[in-house]
Amino acid sequence: EVQLVQSGAEAKKPGESLKISCKGSGYSFTSYWIGWVRQMPGKGLEWMGIIYPGDSDTRYSPSFQGQVTISADKSISTAYLQWGSLRASDTAMYYCARRAASTEEFDYWGLGTLVTVSS
Amino acid sequence: DIQLTQSPSFLSASVGDRVTITCRASQGINSHLAWYQQKPGKAPKLLIYAASTLQSGVPSRFSGSGSGTEFTLTISSLQPEDFATYCCQQLASYPLTFGGGTKVEIK
Numbered sequence: 001e002v003q004l005v006q007s008g009a010e011a012k013k014p015g016e017s018l019k020i021s022c023k024g025s026g027y028s029f030t031s032y033w034i035g036w037v038r039q040m041p042g043k044g045l046e047w048m049g050i051i052y053p054g055d056s057d058t059r060y061s062p063s064f065q066g067q068v069t070i071s072a073d074k075s076i077s078t079a080y081l082q083w084g085s086l087r088a089s090d091t092a093m094y095y096c097a098r099r100a101a102s103t104e105e106f107d108y109w110g111l112g113t114l115v116t117v118s119s
Numbered sequence: 120d121i122q123l124t125q126s127p128s129f130l131s132a133s134v135g136d137r138v139t140i141t142c143r144a145s146q147g148i149n150s151h152l153a154w155y156q157q158k159p160g161k162a163p164k165l166l167i168y169a170a171s172t173l174q175s176g177v178p179s180r181f182s183g184s185g186s187g188t189e190f191t192l193t194i195s196s197l198q199p200e201d202f203a204t205y206c207c208q209q210l211a212s213y214p215l216t217f218g219g220g221t222k223v224e225i226k
Contacts, residue, residue, distance in 0.1 A: 035215070037163075045155075045163065045206055045217040061214035062120070095162055104210040105153035105168035112162055 002026040004034075004096050004110035011116045012086050019082035020113045022096030029077035030054035033099035035106060036070060036081045040092045050099065051079055086117045121145050121209050125218035131226045138194040140221045142207035147187045151211035154183055154192045157220075158203045166205075167192065197223070 007021040022034060035050040049060040053072040060070070072079040079096060094113045097106035122145040132138050142152065150170035155163040165174045167183035170190055180195040194201055202225055207218040 037217075044220040045157075045208075047208070047215045047217060050213075050215070059213045063214075097163075100168070103168050103172070104151065105165055105208070106155075106163075107165050107168075107174070109162040109164070 002098065002108045004098060004108055006094075006096060006110040006113045009114040009116070011118070014085075014087055014117055014119055016086050016117075017082070017084050018086055018115065019080050020094060020115065022079045022081075022110050024077045024079070024098065027098075030074050032101060034072065034079040035097050035099055036068075036079075037095045037097060037106075038064075038092045039095065039112075045095075048081070048094075053077075053079065086115075088117050088119075090115060091117050120214055121148060121212060121216055123207055123209055123216055123218035125205075125207060125221050128219060128221060130221055130223050132197050132223060133226045134197055134199055136197045136226075138197050138201075138223060140192045140205055140223075142185075142190045142192070142218050144188045144190075144209055148209045148211035150186045151209060152183075152185070152190050153208045153210060154181075155206050155208065156201075156203045157206065163206065194223075199225075 003025045005023045030053045036048040038046040048064045049070045051058045051070045053074045069082045096110045098108040100107040124143045152170045154167040157163045171183045204220045204222045206220045
């Protein structure tokens, strides 16, 4: 069974750093792209970026380029999303999702990690 | 970037109604479009991919159509569990943008 297990909710202060994770299981982790999606409170889905764990090829949305870093450790089948300096506007639910190999939609999703940034 | 415009953004309907949601792309994307359903507090769920292919396990009352710049998601007979937000996503080119979403509520 394909599963994406995300790390738990985080409460941080502005200016702090953060790295959240997404562990894949039940499939060949290195053979599928993993994407990250932001959902701010009461808002729609925003595509942030995507990584191919096999070779760490990474693409970012222009809206998020330079604001976050996406990485992966294929030895432990885990993808990451990290911030160097959080802002209140980073408060959101963050989902990871697997991109299907041939047809490219996001076929499996994690349950989400809620990040709250407040002083 | 390819922009996706969904309409309507909000829809009020009754159980048994036929519901149609439209997603328009700012440029042609062939059939590289997916539809997702999201319920409050839950992760999105894939319904349709490649514009018209039903994801395994999704009820047949859901269907998708279109290509190029105009796409539709149709629910043939709305069921109580279908009240949710529906969102399209283009997969033709990076960034893989989402539409703004359509919230389907009970009339």
